[in-house]
Amino acid sequence: MGIFNSIISRSSDKRTMPPHESHLDILVVGAGLSGLATAISCAMSGHTVVVLEQAKELAEVGAGLQITPNASRLFSHWKLPEKLWKDAAEPTSLTVHRYTGEILAHEASFDQNIRAKYSAPFIDLHRVDLQQALYARAQELGVTFHLDERVDSIDFDTTTVTTLKGKPLSGDLIVGADGLWSRCRECFYGKKDDPIPTGDLAYRIVLTADQISDPELRAWVENPTVHFWIGPGAHAVGYSLRGGKMLNIVLLVPDDLPPGVSRQAGSVEEMMRLFVGWDPILTKFLTYVNGVDKWRLMHHSEMQSWINDKSNLVFIGDACHPMLPYLAQGANSSLEDGAVLGSLLSHLKRKSDLPHILRLYEKMRKSRGEAIVRETFKQRNDFHMPDGPEQQKRDQVFLSQLGKDLKGAFPSRWTCPEVQPWLYGYDAIKEVEKVVGQNPELLFGKSARL
Known part of the structure; x- marks a missing residue:
């Protein structure tokens, strides 16, 4: 035809x-x-x-993508180039922090656990x-x-x-x-x-290890892990790319873009103000950002x-x-x-x-x-709770299982024993x-x- x-x-x-x-x-x-x-x-x-x-x-x-086993298992089936696996970073742990830095959840040996459970890896890719x-x-x-x-x-x-x-x-x-x-x-x-706007927008940031002079921060980049920071009305996620040569950070915050605008150049100063009082590790990373765009998060x-x-x-x-x-x-x-x-x-x-x-x-x-x-x-609801009684209950669920095998519903679906297998x-x-x-x-x- x-x-x-x-x-x-x-x-x-x-x-x-x-x-x-x-x-x-x-x-x-x-x-x-x-x-x-x-x-x-x-x-x-x-x-x-x-x-x-x-x-x-x-x-x-x-920017970065987190490829979970439900998709990574397809790469071999499709016979994608071997180079793709070399371009990946496989995080060895996954950590959820309260926005101030306190650890709420941590899974060591994340890479090994995922492969054992799903016979396919969790990888981070550009x-x-x-x-x-x-x-x-x-x-x-x-x-x-x-x-x-x-x-x-x-x-x-x-x-x-x-x-x-x-x-x-x-x-x-x-x-x-x-x-x-x-x-x-x-x-x-x-x-x-x-x-339709969801009420949120994203700042998407990619830093190279070479840009980062602080040895502690550089070690975070070069040793691939995943970190979440969850706070009132916003959260952040950071993970390595390209085998630890790059870091991807996404900041999810309330949408303040004008009507009809889906993407706009952002202000680094405005972005920094939104994260005053957050974990110093995160805010130090943000000091290396030279320019940033704001992306409205939309749905149908x-x-x-x-x-x-x-x-x-x-x-x-x-x-x-x-x-x-x-x-x-x-x-x-x-x-x-x-x-x-x-x-x-x-x-x-x-x-x-x-x-x-x-x-x-x-x-x-x-x-x-x-x-x-x-x-x-x-x-979004569980990661963006305002400080108060609901947030305290959420954190108690996190902390009650810190260092233990997770059971039942869990506020982070990334490791939740009910949602993750599905x-x-x-x-x-x-x-x-x-x-x-x-x-x-x-x-x-x-x-x-x-």
């Missing part, structure tokens, strides 16, 4: 293509993490994939390193990219996307992976659909469906379940989405089964994605195998993987 007829796979891999009646031409809108994950997963399933991205280049921008690894793998698999192309309209009768430059691209399925400000979502609804209300009536548009990632960064699951759940959709499509027997496959994807992913969104708001124990590939086993009519033999 359309542009896809002229595409010859550039992949050097020998992979089995599904039978012609089940082969799809897939158009992925967006080359963020969710779009790249989808492109890789669908290409590994033997389908032809074209990615449309509004940026002129996949530039080296961004977003650029992950994006470039995904991009390289997608290209290796023969995925075609069209950069500097923004969606103008979608004709659902012909499954055709037309860009602002007037370029039409047609296929069998459109994947809306274009994030919080999704144009695909607006085409789906037939109206403007701006995201839940969508009734992630699939259109014609079953030729499906949503993924922030386009359908944007979430606060308070559990670091925005990127991780987007990677899960891509893995599930692509793996399900490896079991497509005939194109007429596509609606069924998409409904299975929605059934598998929608309830989980939206439950994580709700959990992030609960985490988040980190998820295995997208196994979940697909389980669902396909329950829907045997989809099977046409072994899935076409590399």
